[in-house]
Amino acid sequence: MKIVAVLGSPRPQGNSNTLARAFLKAAGEQGAEITEYLLNQMNFQGCQGCGGCKTKSQICILEDDLTPVLQAVRDADLLVLASPVYFGDISGQMKCFFDRTYSYFNPDFSCRMPPGKKAVMVLVQANPDPDNFNDIFPRYQRWFDRYGFAPAHLLRVTGVRDLGEIASKTAALDAAAALARELVAP
């Protein structure tokens, strides 16, 4: 199984990346092939709304560091998307990634990718109340549905702000590993 992880925190060892890596480590132990991309270390633009992916090309016509990422997601069996919660939403880096996946639509908005990919969204926030910002995953669920990721799973931790703080959330880290074993096991 090919797993692609797109990590949206600007902190390489950030809490959301750490939670994602708990999943990835367990997935690797099950034999999955893993490719990790740190968006903040890449040079790329947001979608320019040029329509080139509808009129000229089957892929996004921008050529930058996101080009191979967009291709890797197309080729993946399982996608991990991880982000800190910033102002009640995903990070700007991750939002730019989402916008560039407009290129996965045909002109009639059918999907260019084959269905049946699995997905895991990882969200981490400082606010300890799980009722706060619990709208984020349902909003992006539509993105997963439109692109044939079925089902999309959520790994979410609340109440961690400082770097490394997520290490104390052992139940959540264990749950991430358990989900990996469930999704990757033959």
Ligand SMILES: Cc1cc2nc3c(=O)[nH]c(=O)nc-3n(C[C@H](O)[C@H](O)[C@H](O)COP(=O)(O)O)c2cc1C
């Ligand atoms: C610009 C910015 C905006 C943030 N907005 C929120 C927010 O709206 N709600 C929240 O609970 N935490 C917010 N936080 C806190 C982060 O979600 C929290 O520190 C998280 O653990 C960071 O994850 P990371 O280590 O993966 O980057 C914000 C942090 C920053 C830097």
